[in-house]
Amino acid sequence: MSADFLSKTYLVVDDFSDMRAVVRSILRSLGVTQVDQARDGKDAIDHMQQKRYDVVLCDYNLGVGKNGQQVLEEARYRQLIGVDTIFVMITAENTRDMVMGAVEFAPDSYLAKPFTKELLQTRLTKVFERKGDLKKVNKALMAKDYRGAIAELDRLLATKPKNLAELLKLKADACMAANRHDEALAIYEEVLGTREIAWARIGVGKVQFHKKDYAQAKETFTQLIEQDHNLILAYDWLAKTQTALHEFAEAEQTLQNAAKLSPRGLHRQQLLGDLALSNGNTGEAETAYQRAVSLAKHSVLNHPALFAGLAKSKSSNNKHAEALKVIGEIGKTFADSDQAHFYASTATAVVKGNQGDTEGAKQAMQAAEQAMRNLGDQRQNPKLALEMAKTYAGLGEKEKAAALLHQAIANNHDEDEFLTEIVQVCRAADLDYDAQKAIREIQQDVIKTNNNGVRLIRQGEFDAAIKLLREATEEMPANKTINLNTAKAIIMKMEKTGATTEDILAVRHYIDRVQALAPDDWRLADIMIRLGQLAASRN
């Protein structure tokens, strides 16, 4: 084995000490010298905090506490392992089923027990090779530089590699993330031209969804499920599509079916709870939230909103005392954070309201408003605004709810999924606010402003364009599209007439705003690269 391989550091995670010894002795027999061991999920995280590992060999089943998947999630989420770290999940049987769907948290490789040392050696050698080949791609993906990633993938694809299919899939994913839907579609169709392959067919459905061709998307996902009843990903996308079509009851049923097949998906249970609650199926909502809360217990993705959802659904089922107890857990589980305060307060307001305790509800609402103020920049988080609006609506404060929703629409005029949630809230709370009309009007306004801005830029009237867009950002400070377009207008001006410190700082300001709202926004990378080039040109 190459020296490069042997000089690496390894972490072996298993709750069974004899198994750790087995894996360690296999590694030793391969000449590896630097092997640390962890006995459970927490121990593994502690080790990764102390030291950077090149390879983590982690059993899926770790007894009480985190499972292997949750270790991987936390390690990636908290960046305890880098893009170059190899994470191998060791499974007793085919546990791939359990973790499907969480693409960004997929391990580099699965290894079924028992494995021989020859197999481990062959596998690691190949994974090292693949990681090496994909080094630039992974780096670019980490930096959300999709353009760079796609260019590098094209270079690799041109060499007619062995893992052509894998690279095509990666490229399609990158194209989707970069909003280059037509290029992704071309890849899916190329693959499907040879043969019917599930990931490519799902890809076609995703493109249809993103192009708002919901009827077609629904057809695609429904057919996929008919062909393979176990294809979880198709259920999740079908539910998303049905939600977009405002077929909320059908969406709930689809998620219910998916949750039956794969009950361990945290996000799916939360979505199901949300849908069931707003559909008025309080019993189903409670079950789903109960599952979500227990699944999240050892997870880095745990969130006060899950407890709030459980409390609200319990209260809807007239279990007010239990609901308040769940709310009590929020403070215990999450360190003194304003978000935790916020969710605890809104949930309390709902429970008190349901109990007929108007005064208690009012006080809780004041606490929620205070928590919201304390949140500073995070205040603009659309989820929080929605939660607040829902609570106001539930307590009969319909005007306050409508005002919040109006602002939320303005800030998110092109976020279709979020807008659907707003429509849902209005429907569930029976608000006298025509969300669909408001959405149409706001969208028309924003589009008009945008078009005017673009026209002015084309005419070379940069200052006028920037002034127009800047005014719009004052009105809609949390609207990502407006902020980004303003930044882009300033960049184009600088590209034409030269960079100034003042302009660079202004662009930075808009980028910061968007990053605070959505660090994953696909449009950020391009703007940051162009800003970087401008800044460099001044030096």
Place this chain on the structure above:
Amino acid sequence: MDFSDILASSIHDIKNSLSLILNNLDELIGDPKNRIRDPRQARLLQHEAQRANSNLIQLLTLYKLGNAQLVVRISEYNLEDFLDEVIAANQAVCQALGLELTHNCGPDLSGYFDSELIRSVLDNAIGNARRYAKSRILLSADREDDCLVIRVEDDGAGFPARLIGESQSIMQPPIDPDNPARTQLGHYFAAQIAALHETRDRQGRIQLKNAHRLPGGCFELWLP
């Protein structure tokens, strides 16, 4: 807790045990100072432990298949990489038994299948071949009649005449009392898994014959 959970958790434990047995045997055999009088005994133990493992996977897979819970995930794979791994998983036991295990496959051949399922079919076929081979087991992959054909051949006495032929005859669970049940279960399993690989107009199948490249038995997996 439903039965598949109980099954999954038992299998987890059994697999841990098998891992320990296999790896300790591996160390024992590799240790020149070991005091086993007949090293062949240790090798047979290793061979049997691996067969127990293959059988366990087969059982679980058939159980899932019976309950419509089996997820078949077909992707495109490079055959050389794939067979490298299959050989790596089986090399130690074959070497210990004095058998040469190699593959014959070009670097550019690729095919569509569920790698986990096909892996267990091949592990099982190799386990079978180990019992009959004199000195060699050969894996190969080719494209023939627009199908991917994976073969496991040995240089033993070959399959008995009544087993030779198409896979249809083994789509029924084994009942023949004259034949070792586990061999038949293995073929039944393989035929089931092959049939899960289908395109619009064609279905995967297995075929048994003798004296293809090597003089002994030849297990063929045909995948569209």
